Amino acid sequence: MDATFRAGGLASGMDTNSIVEQLVTIEKRPLDLLKSRQDAMKLQVSALGDLASKLSALQTAAAAFQSGGVLALSAATSSSAYAITPTSGGSAGRYAVQVQSLASAAKARSQSFTSGADPVSGGTLALTVMGTTTNVSIADGASLSDVAKSINQSGAAVTANLLSDGTHTYLSLTNRDTGFPLTGAPGDALSITETTTGTAGQALGLGITSAATNAQLTVDGLAISRTSNTIADVIPGASLTLKTTSTTPEDAVLSYDTDATQKRLQGFVDAYNAVQKLVQKNLAVDVNVDRSKTLAGDGVARGLQHALQGLVSTVVPGLGGVRTLADLGFKTAQDGSLSLDSTILGKALTREPASVDALFSTASTGLCAVTSTLVKNYTTSGTGLLSARQTGLGKSISAIDDQLARMDARLSTYRQTLINQFSAMEKIVSGFKAIGNFLTQQENANSGSKG
Secondary structure: OOHHHHHHHOOOOOOHHHHHHHHHHHHHHHHHHHHHHHHHHHHHHHHHHHHHHHHHHHHHHHHHHHHHHOOOOOEEEOOEEEEEEEEEOOOOOEEEEEEOOOOOOEEEEEEOEEOOOEEEEOEEEEEOOOOEEEEEEEEEOEEEEHHHHHHHHOOOEEEEEEEOOOOOOOEEEOOOOOOOOOOOHHHHOOOEEEEEEOOOEEEOOOEEEEOOEEEEEEEEEEEEEEEEEOOOOOOOEEEEEEEEOOOEEEEEEEEEEHHHHHHHHHHHHHHHHHHHHHHHHHOOOOOOOOOHHHHOOOHHHHHHHHHHHHOOOOOOOOOOOOOOOOHOOOOEOOOOOOOEHHHHHHHHHHEEEEEHHHHOOOOOOOOOHHHHHHHHHHHHOOOOOOHHHHHHHHHHEEEHHHHHHHHHHHHHHOOOOOOOHHHHHHHHHHHHHHHHHHHHHHHHHHHHHHO
């Protein structure tokens, strides 16, 4: 009977299911409002997280100047003896470079074998490369090809190959790196000790065929020796690649590259604009959007907007004519976004290149340090303004979860109470109807007997 009554109120003729749901819907309104409030908080947490992410990208862009400098260099030379490539750091200048010799790797070769399949006498091969010794075990009767494979798999800093002159085959060893220790001798690059204990083949008989050499060059008359033909620690801000020897010094020229420097600075501009644009978007009031679901009017977001404005107007003390971003060619649009004037930047690079770099790199007061401080103030876990705001909202969201659970439980109880009450009513109505039907039947029976 209960199931029948709950399905549609057949006894009373009332749609009790609909009545129950309507009453529950009315009772559920506070729960829906609270859920809507929680959803708005979640959107705010997400928006705050997006701001923190953009701020971190801005810090990364600024930190790149702290480590690699702002100034980009271009490098040029007419020499065929070497190539020059700009790196980071350094300053404009002209250097006279003469290449006297190139670095080369030590080489060794075995005595002749008929082919790579020929057996080799067993024993141990001690390979000492730049002071590090690696012992290679050779099985008695192993083929020359197997020995080459064992050497390559041993971890020794050499490469083993088989060479053929058309009649004989040789085992050839070449150091992986060129040169020998700057404080040592060519023989320190590679030495070989062969201990033969087997009799099933021929001894290798390895011997040095080409001694290692170091690169020798002069830079502005200063004699320099290096183990490699790629030299990145002589001219600040540039790497040299030696190709061949030269008979006279030839100029290498480093100059400031306005286009490349602007490209570096554009990375900072783009990161700043991304933050500024997101702040503007979150603070904007849209009549078609529920303000509770945005950061419109949020004090932390508003404070970040002011902090960004302060960042671009930072004055770095102790510098010359380039003390602000405006002096470097940065311009602020009406919407708060930044742009960079290449003409002003070019003049600043020509006039005061050191100040251009110092504008960002000066400790404590430079733009890198100021940007880092700003970002940390907002994003540091637990104490940063954005982080603390997210934490507070997170606690509120959790508290609402508890409230919703309690309200949902009460709502379930309320629904069941209504169902029970309407079921009881249907039983009573059904009982009354049964009595009425009985009385009607009795009355009809009495009337029939009288007739």
